[in-house]
Amino acid sequence: MEQGEILTLEDGEKYVVVSMVTIGSSQYLYLANRKDYKKYLICEYYDDEVEEVDNPDLLETLLVKFNEDLKESLPKIIEKYF
Amino acid sequence: MTQEEIKEFWRTQTIIQMKDIVNVQGKAYVKSSSVERISKEYDLPSFPKGQFIPLVEFGPLVMKAYKKKQDRRDFAMDHKEEIKTVVKYFKTKVSSLSEDKRTNSSFVASYLVLQFAFEDPKTVIEGIRIAAREELVSNPEELITQYQKFSKFFHLCRGERKWNSVEGIAEALYQGYKEGLPFRQLRGMLLVQNMDANMVNKVECAFYDKLMPELEDYCRQVKKRGSLLRKDIEAHYGDLDLEAVLNRIDTIAGDKLQIKAIYASMKPEVVTGQVSEILMSVSRKDISVKEAFQQLLDLRYPDYIVLGEISKLKEKGLVLPYQGLFDAYYEKFTHSGMEVVVDNYLKKAAKEQYSAKQIVIKLRTFGYPDEFMARFLDQHIDLDLPFEEIYPLLGRKKNKAVIVPVEEIQPSVREVAHISPDGEGFTQQPSLKDLLMVEGKKHDAIVEAEERAEEEEKEVKLPPRKPHKTGKVHKIVNREEAITTLDKKALVSLCIAAAGSISTAVLVCLFKVNPAVAAKNCVDSINAFVSGSTGLQQILPPAKELVSILGTVGTTIAGTIAYLRSNSKRKKLMQEDEREQTKEMDAVLSEQQQKIGEFVSEVLAEQEEEKGGKRL
Numbered sequence: 001m002e003q004g005e006i007l008t009l010e011d012g013e014k015y016v017v018v019s020m021v022t023i024g025s026s027q028y029l030y031l032a033n034r035k036d037y038k039k040y041l042i043c044e045y046y047d048d049e050v051e052e053v054d055n056p057d058l059l060e061t062l063l064v065k066f067n068e069d070l071k072e073s074l075p076k077i078i079e080k081y082f
Numbered sequence: 083m084t085q086e087e088i089k090e091f092w093r094t095q096t097i098i099q100m101k102d103i104v105n106v107q108g109k110a111y112v113k114s115s116s117v118e119r120i121s122k123e124y125d126l127p128s129f130p131k132g133q134f135i136p137l138v139e140f141g142p143l144v145m146k147a148y149k150k151k152q153d154r155r156d157f158a159m160d161h162k163e164e165i166k167t168v169v170k171y172f173k174t175k176v177s178s179l180s181e182d183k184r185t186n187s188s189f190v191a192s193y194l195v196l197q198f199a200f201e202d203p204k205t206v207i208e209g210i211r212i213a214a215r216e217e218l219v220s221n222p223e224e225l226i227t228q229y230q231k232f233s234k235f236f237h238l239c240r241g242e243r244k245w246n247s248v249e250g251i252a253e254a255l256y257q258g259y260k261e262g263l264p265f266r267q268l269r270g271m272l273l274v275q276n277m278d279a280n281m282v283n284k285v286e287c288a289f290y291d292k293l294m295p296e297l298e299d300y301c302r303q304v305k306k307r308g309s310l311l312r313k314d315i316e317a318h319y320g321d322l323d324l325e326a327v328l329n330r331i332d333t334i335a336g337d338k339l340q341i342k343a344i345y346a347s348m349k350p351e352v353v354t355g356q357v358s359e360i361l362m363s364v365s366r367k368d369i370s371v372k373e374a375f376q377q378l379l380d381l382r383y384p385d386y387i388v389l390g391e392i393s394k395l396k397e398k399g400l401v402l403p404y405q406g407l408f409d410a411y412y413e414k415f416t417h418s419g420m421e422v423v424v425d426n427y428l429k430k431a432a433k434e435q436y437s438a439k440q441i442v443i444k445l446r447t448f449g450y451p452d453e454f455m456a457r458f459l460d461q462h463i464d465l466d467l468p469f470e471e472i473y474p475l476l477g478r479k480k481n482k483a484v485i486v487p488v489e490e491i492q493p494s495v496r497e498v499a500h501i502s503p504d505g506e507g508f509t510q511q512p513s514l515k516d517l518l519m520v521e522g523k524k525h526d527a528i529v530e531a532e533e534r535a536e537e538e539e540k541e542v543k544l545p546p547r548k549p550h551k552t553g554k555v556h557k558i559v560n561r562e563e564a565i566t567t568l569d570k571k572a573l574v575s576l577c578i579a580a581a582g583s584i585s586t587a588v589l590v591c592l593f594k595v596n597p598a599v600a601a602k603n604c605v606d607s608i609n610a611f612v613s614g615s616t617g618l619q620q621i622l623p624p625a626k627e628l629v630s631i632l633g634t635v636g637t638t639i640a641g642t643i644a645y646l647r648s649n650s651k652r653k654k655l656m657q658e659d660e661r662e663q664t665k666e667m668d669a670v671l672s673e674q675q676q677k678i679g680e681f682v683s684e685v686l687a688e689q690e691e692e693k694g695g696k697r698l
Contacts, residue, residue: 002303008560023423043553052553055430061422 001027001045006034009050015041021065028053030066042066083110090141097124097144103137110137120144124151154208161205168209171197172218185220191228192267195236196274203233231261236271248281252288259289265321290326294334297327301335312344324348332382342383356381357391364407371406378407385411386449393451412457415450424448424455428462430552438471445476452476 005017015031018040022028026044033039042062043050053059083091087110091098102116111134112120120140121128124147129135158165175197176190183189198206207226214222235258242250251272258268272282300318319327325348332341346353357378364374378388389411415421424445431441445455456476463469 006562007558008562010557010559023420026423041556043556048558049555050558051555054553055426057426057429058423061426 001029007031007050013039019066019069020045021062021069023061023065028062028065030062087137090138094141094144097148098137098141104134106134111135112137112140124148157204158208161202161208164201164205165209165212168194168198168201168206169212169216169218172209172213172216177218187221187225187228188232188264188267190219191225191232192271194229195232196271199236203230228263231258231263232267232271234258235263235268236275239272239275248284248288251285252292255285255289256292286323286326290330293322293327294330297330298334301331312347315344342381343387346383346387353381353383353387354391354394357383357388358395361392361395361407371410375407375410384449385414386451389451389454390449393453396453408454408457412454415454415458420448421458424458425462428459428465428467432465432467435466438468438475441467441472442475 001017001020003017003019007015007017009015014034016034017029018032019030020027027046029041029043029045029050031041031043031050041050041052042059043052053062083105091103091110097120098112098116102112102120103110104113105111114129114132114134117129117133117135117140118131120126124144126143126147171194176184176193179190194206194210206229210219210222210225210229213219219225235254238254238257239251242254255265255268255272259265269282269286272285273279277285304314315324315327315331325345328341328345328348332345335341360369360374360377360381363369363377364371369377381388389408392407427444428441430436431444436444442452446452448455453476456473459467459469459472459476
């Protein structure tokens with residue numbers, strides 16, 4: 001999985017992989033809908049599926065980690081795409 | 083027929099006859115059925131079916147192919163005996179190979195190169211074609227291609243070897259590998275050429291050095307995932323010496339890809355050796371527990387692997403100062419993201435009343451030793467979990483860790499193991515074998531540990547991943563590569579998200595979890611964004627794109643507020659003071675939006691000024 005990769009889910013909606021973090025053996029993704037970025041998914045990725053994270057505590061942990069990851073990658077994104 | 087057509091007809095008449103030609107509006111064409119027949123006979127590229135081809139176009143192609151065929155026939159006549167030898171080789175040697183080897187083109191090709199190294203390659207190629215006609219080869223064209231590549235590699239190496247050039251041979255090896263030839267066979271060819279092992283090692287080192295830029299690129303691609311999976315690396319570099327590849331990736335990417343976890347799965351005996359050596363040093367008091375911990379960290383294996391090794395040695399009845407090490411790792415664990423994940427799971431398990439077995443299965447998926455998890459559970463006795471059942475499953479008897487006290491170890495073991503009289507350490511380093519065997523028999527504690535492990539294995543089998551799904555599951559039906567397909571919309575989403583936690587998703591989530599934190603986070607982020615502390619100002623994109631991004635950020639904030647307002651369920655729950663908080667936040671956000679607007683205007687004005695300056 002790579003940042004910026006576009007995933008099509010079974011309902012036909014396309015999501016952009018905005019950020020990824022790994023905790024232990026689990027990989028978590030922050031996906032933004034390609035058409036409507038206000039639609040998003042914070043989920044765990046395994047095999048060919050993603051499962052939405054519904055635990056508020058884990059969500060909070062993940063958001064902090066996604067935030068750190070995104071702050072780190074911002075200059076690279078700008079440099080790469082503009 | 084025109085003069086030109088007549089000339090072509092006479093030139094090609096041995097192949098294209100009058101019956102093959104039709105006249106269409108005064109122009110000579112070759113019939114489609116004839117085109118098909120002649121093309122097949124002379125190995126010409128296939129033409130569209132049902133199409134007539136002008137004689138003046140088809141004739142030269144046919145003549146060229148005819149000449150080639152004649153040349154091949156002449157060559158075959160001149161080298162009849164040599165070609166016979168090649169075909170005989172197929173009949174006698176190749177046919178006697180096993181099915182998988184006989185049908186493996188690269189395998190057969192490398193055999194042919196070595197066997198007929200000094201023959202004219204044309205002889206071998208002709209031999210392959212004849213062998214194919216006699217159904218001794220299933221895919222002649224593929225075999226010919228592979229043969230040509232191997233032959234090129236072989237002769238390059240021979241040339242370089244004359245000059246004893248490690249670099250030159252490595253380059254040939256690299257080129258061969260890049261052309262898709264199996265590395266093991268290429269390496270095998272070097273050894274067959276009587277190259278000594280030392281030279282081959284040097285060549286291999288130089289080869290992996292050449293591979294470094296490619297590996298660096300590979301690391302960049304997988305870095306985001308945080309860890310690299312063994313099957314992934316095997317798919318990419320399975321043909322190479324994985325240990326050598328892993329060592330280099332480890333140099334490039336370090337801990338970030340947790341290469342050592344893959345290495346540990348491939349070479350468990352090496353890990354055991356390294357960890358036990360450090361533990362022996364600390365037991366001999368050569369080094370302190372603190373130093374041992376640092377040395378274990380320096381090995382760079384993931385914590386759960388080292389802890390697993392420590393546990394294994396403990397299970398085997400070795401008496402070492404584990405406690406300090408466990409304490410150190412426990413301290414490290416409780417300051418990592420893992421602690422939160424396990425903690426969250428236990429809370430959920432208590433809430434959902436999961437069974438002890440289900441909990442133990444999940445806890446084991448984190449990879450840490452049972453004892454470690456049992457210790458973590460000790461901190462959560464306030465939770466409503468079935469501890470009485472969980473602890474025995476985690477290897478504790480009567481809620482107490484299984485530890486073999488020094489006094490309980492038989493004197494003979496103490497003697498063999500050179501345990502000092504005070505039981506604190508070894509007087510000299512014993513071998514693992516010494517420690518595990520007493521008069522040729524396994525120590526009781528070891529037998530007990532092995533039996534328990536067996537029982538546990540029968541009792542609790544690790545399930546396939548994700549046995550319990552609580553969140554909504556979406557199947558991924560397609561994945562597209564980012565770089566080539568990333569469109570404007572996706573790019574904007576990415577930038578908003580990257581611009582420092584101001585994406586709607588983050589905000590909405592935070593609002594769900596903690597509105598006060600979200601408000602602060604939002605304001606802080608926008609301040610950072612506007613003041614440029616995120617570093618964005620130093621690398622500003624062109625103003626047009628910036629406006630697009632900032633405009634969307636404004637929409638994002640507005641969208642977030644709209645979300646809060648329209649969320650009736652939340653409205654009901656919202657207390658008066660929270661409403662006040664939202665109002666305040668609205669005001670702050672409006673002010674920030676205004677700031678963004680001003681900032682954009684400034685940037686645009688500056689750019690206009692610059693343009694004006696250039697014009698002047």
